Amino acid sequence: MSYTLRGRVESRLAAAVVALVVAAILATALADWWPLELAGLMIGVGLTLDVAAYHRLLPYQPGWVALPLGLAELGATIALARAAGVQAPLVSAIALFAFAWLAAQVLVHAALPLLCRSYADDGGELGPAGAALALVALGVLAGSGGVAWATKPPLYRLANGVQRGPLVLDRPGVYEGGPRTVVRGGVVVRTSHVTLRHVRVEGGENGIDVEEVQDVVLDRVTVTGATLDGIHVRRSEVAIHDCVVRSPRHGYTQGIDISFALAQRMSVVEGCTVTGGAEGIVTHYANAMVSRNRVSDTSLRGITLTEMSMGMADENAVEGAVGIGILCGDHSECELADNRVARVRPDRTSQDPTRMGYAIVSQLGAQTELHGKEAAGKIATFVGGTIVRR
Amino acid sequence: MTAECAIVGGGLAGFTAYQTLRHGGLEPDEIRVFGTDSDPAGAWRTRAAAIRQRWMRSESDGHCLATSFPGLAVLEARRERSVAPLVASVLDRYNPSVSAFLEHVAELRERSGWDESFRATRVQRVGAAASGFDVGGQDIFRHVLLAPGHPGLAMPPDLEEDPHAVHAYEPHEFADRVAIVGAGMAAATEWLNALAAGASVVSLRRREPERRPLNLPRPFFTRRGLAGFHALPPDERARTLERLLAPSYPPGRAWDEPIETARRNGRFTVAAEVDGAEQIVCATGFRRGFAHDPLLRRLVEEHGLETAGEWIVVSPDCTVTGLTNGERTIGLAGVPAALGFPAADTLAGAKYAARGFLRRILGCRTR
Numbered sequence: 001m002s003y004t005l006r007g008r009v010e011s012r013l014a015a016a017v018v019a020l021v022v023a024a025i026l027a028t029a030l031a032d033w034w035p036l037e038l039a040g041l042m043i044g045v046g047l048t049l050d051v052a053a054y055h056r057l058l059p060y061q062p063g064w065v066a067l068p069l070g071l072a073e074l075g076a077t078i079a080l081a082r083a084a085g086v087q088a089p090l091v092s093a094i095a096l097f098a099f100a101w102l103a104a105q106v107l108v109h110a111a112l113p114l115l116c117r118s119y120a121d122d123g124g125e126l127g128p129a130g131a132a133l134a135l136v137a138l139g140v141l142a143g144s145g146g147v148a149w150a151t152k153p154p155l156y157r158l159a160n161g162v163q164r165g166p167l168v169l170d171r172p173g174v175y176e177g178g179p180r181t182v183v184r185g186g187v188v189v190r191t192s193h194v195t196l197r198h199v200r201v202e203g204g205e206n207g208i209d210v211e212e213v214q215d216v217v218l219d220r221v222t223v224t225g226a227t228l229d230g231i232h233v234r235r236s237e238v239a240i241h242d243c244v245v246r247s248p249r250h251g252y253t254q255g256i257d258i259s260f261a262l263a264q265r266m267s268v269v270e271g272c273t274v275t276g277g278a279e280g281i282v283t284h285y286a287n288a289m290v291s292r293n294r295v296s297d298t299s300l301r302g303i304t305l306t307e308m309s310m311g312m313a314d315e316n317a318v319e320g321a322v323g324i325g326i327l328c329g330d331h332s333e334c335e336l337a338d339n340r341v342a343r344v345r346p347d348r349t350s351q352d353p354t355r356m357g358y359a360i361v362s363q364l365g366a367q368t369e370l371h372g373k374e375a376a377g378k379i380a381t382f383v384g385g386t387i388v389r390r
Numbered sequence: 391m392t393a394e395c396a397i398v399g400g401g402l403a404g405f406t407a408y409q410t411l412r413h414g415g416l417e418p419d420e421i422r423v424f425g426t427d428s429d430p431a432g433a434w435r436t437r438a439a440a441i442r443q444r445w446m447r448s449e450s451d452g453h454c455l456a457t458s459f460p461g462l463a464v465l466e467a468r469r470e471r472s473v474a475p476l477v478a479s480v481l482d483r484y485n486p487s488v489s490a491f492l493e494h495v496a497e498l499r500e501r502s503g504w505d506e507s508f509r510a511t512r513v514q515r516v517g518a519a520a521s522g523f524d525v526g527g528q529d530i531f532r533h534v535l536l537a538p539g540h541p542g543l544a545m546p547p548d549l550e551e552d553p554h555a556v557h558a559y560e561p562h563e564f565a566d567r568v569a570i571v572g573a574g575m576a577a578a579t580e581w582l583n584a585l586a587a588g589a590s591v592v593s594l595r596r597r598e599p600e601r602r603p604l605n606l607p608r609p610f611f612t613r614r615g616l617a618g619f620h621a622l623p624p625d626e627r628a629r630t631l632e633r634l635l636a637p638s639y640p641p642g643r644a645w646d647e648p649i650e651t652a653r654r655n656g657r658f659t660v661a662a663e664v665d666g667a668e669q670i671v672c673a674t675g676f677r678r679g680f681a682h683d684p685l686l687r688r689l690v691e692e693h694g695l696e697t698a699g700e701w702i703v704v705s706p707d708c709t710v711t712g713l714t715n716g717e718r719t720i721g722l723a724g725v726p727a728a729l730g731f732p733a734a735d736t737l738a739g740a741k742y743a744a745r746g747f748l749r750r751i752l753g754c755r756t757r
Contacts, residue, residue, distance in 0.1 A: 002609040004617070060608040063480035113459035117413065118745045120451065120458045121738075123612040 001108075002060045007124025008050040013137045014112065014126065015104035016043045020140040022099060027144070033152075034088040035096055036144045038081055042100060043141070045076045063109065070101045158183075158199060165204060169194050186226070189216055189236075196221060206232035207245070214264065218243060230274070231256040237264040240272060247277030249297055259284040262308065269293060280318070283309045296320050301327045302341070305334045306366075314338055314371075323347035323355035325377065328366040328385070336360065337371035344377060354382045362387045395751060396525045398513045398685070399537030400425020401433055403724030403740040405495065406454040407535050409502055410744035413456030414752060418503030424513045424525065428505060430454075431495045433539065437559040438488050441579045441673075446486045447604065447640065450479045452737045453491070454498055456744075462486040462494065482603065515688055522718045532754070535747050536689075537723040540735070541682035544674045546571060558673035564589040565668035569661075572673035573599035574637035580673050581658065582648055590657045592667055600638035606733045610634065619732060620706040624698035627729050631701070634732050676725070686726055704730040707746025719750040 003011070016039075023039035049069075058065065074097050081088055088096075113119045116126065126133065153173045160178040165185030169175060172193035177200070186204025187196065188211075195217040201207045207223030207230045210216050214237045222244040223230040230245035230253070231238075240256065247253040255274035258267050259282075266287040273294045274280040280295030282304040288311040295302040295318045302318035305311045306329035314337040318325045325341035328334035339360075346357035354361055359377025362368035362385035370379075370389045381387055395416060397404045400423055411421055427433065446452050450461030463479035466472075466486070478484035486494075499505070513526035522532040549555040549571070556562045558576045564587040570580050573595040584591045609615030622630060639645060652658035664670055679700025680686035686702065689695065695712055696703040702722065705711050708730035709721040721727075723743035725735040731742045 002612040002614040004612070004614045007613070059614065062482045064482075110459050114457050117410065117457050117748075118742075121612055121616075121742050121745065123614045125613065 001120060002123055003055070003058075004123035004125055005051065005055045006130070007122060007126075008055060009047060010126045010130030010134065011108050011112065011124040012043070012046050012050055012104075013130070013134045015100070015107050016046075016137040017133055017140065018103045018107065019043065019096075019100035020137060020144070022103075023096065024140065024144055026096065032087075033148045034086050034093075036148060037084075037086045038077065038088050038093055038096055039100070040141055040145065041080050041084070041086070042073070042077050042097060043137070045073050045080065049073065049076075066101075066105060074098075074101075153193060153195070165201075166209075169196065175199070189213055192216065195219060200224075201226075203227075206230075208232065210234070210236045210238055212236060217241070226253060227251070229254045229257045230277070233258040233261065233267065235260045235264065237261065237267055239268045240270070241268075242271040243269075243273075245272065245274045245277075247275070249276045249299060251277065253277040254282055255280045255295070255298075257282050257284075258286045258288055259307075261286040261288075262310070266311075274298075279304050280321075282306070283311060285309060287311060291315055293317075294319075298322065301325070302344075303327070303339075304329065305332050306330045308332055309334070311335075312337070316340070317342075318359075319343050321345075323350065323352075323357070324361050325359040326361075328360075328362045328368040329364055331365040332367075334362070334366065334368045335371060336368060338373055341377050354380070360387070361385070394522075394531060395421050395533045395535075396523075396529075396531040397421065397423045397535045397537060397723075398425075398516060398525060399535075399539055399724065400427060400430055400508060401537065401539045401724070402430055402454065402495070402737065403537035403539065403735075403743070404535070405430030405499070405504065406737060406740035407537060407723050407744035407747060408504060408507065409454050409498060410456040410741065410748050411751070412502050414748040416751070418506040421507045422525075422529070422531065423504070423508045424511045424528070425508065426510065426512050428508050428510065430499060430504065431492055435492060440559045440561050441576050442583050443488055443579060446488060446491055447575055448485070448737055449482070449604075450475075450484050450486070452486065453494055454737065454740075456741070458741075462490065465494070466490060514685065516685065516720070517689070517692055518713055518720075523713075523720055532717070533719040533747070533751050535721045535723050535744070536686070536726065537740070537743075538683050538685055538726065540676035540725055541679075541686075542677045543672075544677045545672050546674060549670060549672060552670065554668065555670040555672055558671050562669075562671065563587070564671075566590065567666065567668050568592070569594055569664045569667035569670045570673055571595075571670060572637065572675070573597065573639075574673065574675065575605075575639045576675065577637070577673035578639035578645060580671050582645070584671070585648055585652050585657060591652065591659070592665065593658070593660045594662070594664060595637075595660065597636065600636055601641040602638050603640050604733070605638065605736055606634050610732050611738050616706070616731070620730075624696065624701075624703045624729060628699035628701055631728055631732055632699075635728075678725075680726060683726070698729065701729045702726060705746075706730055707749065708734070708743040709746060709750060714750065717754060719747060719754070721747040721750070723747070 019039045023035035026035035155174045158177040158181045160180040162182045165183045166188050167183045168188045170190040174195040177198040182200045184202045188209045192213040193215045197219040200222040203225045205228050207226035210233045212235045216238045218240045220242045224246045245255040255277050262285050268289045270291040275296050278300035280298045280302045284307040286309050290313040292315045297320045299322050301324040302321040304327045309332040312335040316339045318341045320343045325344045341359035344357045347355040358380045360379045363382040365384045368387045450463035451458040453462050463475040463484045466475040517524050519530050522530045523534045543557045564584045568584045568589045569592040571594045680702050708727040713720045727734040727743045731739045733739045
């Protein structure tokens with residue numbers, strides 16, 4: 001097809017309407033704005049390339065060229081999304097882009113040539129319908145952008161320097177610290193829809209205390225010196241990303257404890273570094289996904305999923321634990337995949353046979369499935385626990 | 391209902407226009423087609439057979455349907471239950487076979503009501519009348535599309551009486567030593583035919599042919615290239631057309647390898663004049679210009695139509711400027727419409743002219 005400039009833009013906008021509608025549906029279903037933000041970026045990248053590059057470089061565009069151009073646009077869109085801080089999961093973002101691209105191909109190669117007799121002759125121009133489609137696309141974009149802006153959670157910037165805690169967060173919003181923000185004495189989250197980002201918390205009974213709330217995101221927080229739990233979650237749903245939790249090596253402290261949340265949506269702990277304490281990451285009676293964390297030098301267990309928890313632990317690295325690396329206990333159902341457990345030492349002082357330096361233990365009616373590669377080390381079942389390799 | 395719309399010419403351009411009008415909502419009894427052969431592919435089939443053509447130069451959208459989708463690649467993929475035609479089409483490597491194209495025409499003729507609208511009449515004159523156009527004394531039609539086809543085969547004047555000379559589009563076999571005049575698609579096809587028949591070939595050409603997949607550079611098939619062409623004054627358009635219509639045939643090994651092999655073996659040479667050939671095949675196309683067509687010549691003379699070089703001046707939608715207004719339309723389709731669409735004698739050109747004609751009909755104040 002030899003597109004005119006107007007034809008390129010109008011065809012792009014016609015395809016954009018499909019992408020925007022899908023993105024709007026997705027945004028509604030996920031209660032998240034990233035699909036619309038991503039769709040906006042996709043359209044912006046496409047239109048910019050249409051005007052600045054494609055029109056001049058491609059007086060004729062064979063069908064197959066759509067594929068490399070699509071890949072280039074995908075790369076540019078994802079890079080821009082990252083740069084703009086669009087919180088789109090990579091796989092979902094690629095899937096949305098791929099769907100929009102496919103829909104665009106079907107539209108320009110089949111639907112529009114079928115609906116408009118002179119679509120090809122007109123170089124992709126759509127006449128009055130083109131202007132209408134452009135208005136619809138811009139209207140959807142502007143409308144959803146306006147709604148996104150109007151409903152955007154408020155942003156509270158925490159000043160650099162030491163803040164005296166406990167800091168109680170009782171309003172929804174994004175709480176973002178600066179490079180030198182320190183809260184001494186703990187943070188307490190008392191309301192749902194809170195994001196706490198880039199904050200260093202020192203001391204406190206619990207470093208960060210989250211109770212009876214949903215949709216809480218702890219992003220790149222650092223917690224040190226808590227006397228009980230670094231991050232203490234009760235009857236709540238949280239997503240903890242890229243945190244650092246340091247606890248005293250021999251105290252009865254826990255890095256991250258998520259408990260009594262089986263009735264909540266699944267919590268996530270991923271990309272965290274947890275050192276010291278009795279237990280690194282522990283769940284009691286909770287749904288949890290524990291992924292890509294590094295847990296080291298714990299005195300009781302590295303990762304524990306217990307008391308009828310249901311969850312998955314995958315791609316974690318557990319090192320230097322005393323007694324047990326990963327425990328699935330007390331009628332929990334656990335999927336363990338691709339974890340690396342190393343240097344687990346027996347706890348000879350306990351005289352507990354389950355703590356004699358096992359990489360993985362399933363006990364007290366717990367059901368454990370092992371997937372993929374597990375690290376070398378002893379694996380054991382006790383008191384009705386089972387382990388099945390898949 | 392009385393027919394208000396006439397197509398003069400029952401060849402592929404007229405047939406394509408008929409399909410477009412039908413797609414636009416006109417019923418068979420609203421359209422009258424005047425021609426000499428009810429088979430719309432009759433003349434084309436004879437010429438394709440003469441040059442032993444097996445593959446179309448056109449691509450997936452080289453069909454007679456009103457919309458460009460579904461193209462012949464899609465139809466073939468569906469028929470053969472194979473994605474190969476689609477992949478080839480996406481890669482610009484798809485050319486339908488002549489037999490598939492002819493089947494498509496036959497099938498379309500069957501289901502479109504063509505024969506219901508067809509009248510076997512050679513129209514000698516079309517003239518403006520009070521409320522439309524008088525078509526050969528048959529009736530008055532408000533909207534008329536003239537698709538008379540090529541006005542005869544072009545032979546070099548000095549070969550017209552030569553008993554050794556035959557036109558490529560007339561049935562012929564090959565002698566042992568053949569001179570082939572021309573450098574376009576038909577000439578290239580004849581080089582390969584003659585070589586395949588065991589003959590030695592002398593190619594007589596005035597200039598080196600262009601190598602391109604279609605008759606014209608691709609932008610000239612859409613508004614991208616047409617906008618600039620239409621913006622030219624008519625005389626300049628005619629001169630541009632002369633350049634654009636220079637002989638060409640597609641690139642590719644299928645064309646080059648047999649010729650290169652024959653050249654190495656001394657069986658293919660390029661020469662400036664006929665020298666000792668037993669047979670001369672004139673792949674010199676068709677006569678060009680309205681003056682060679684009695685119907686068009688009379689229309690120009692009787693109505694004082696504007697012309698440029700050998701072409702009738704038409705609007706960008708291929709309608710004749712001086713005779714078309716909000717209540718009546720006369721348009722050209724096929725080769726005479728070249729000042730509206732440079733590749734007018736292709737299927738794409740026929741569709742382009744037909745769409746312009748349909749837009750006029752649908753926008754007509756009296757319809």
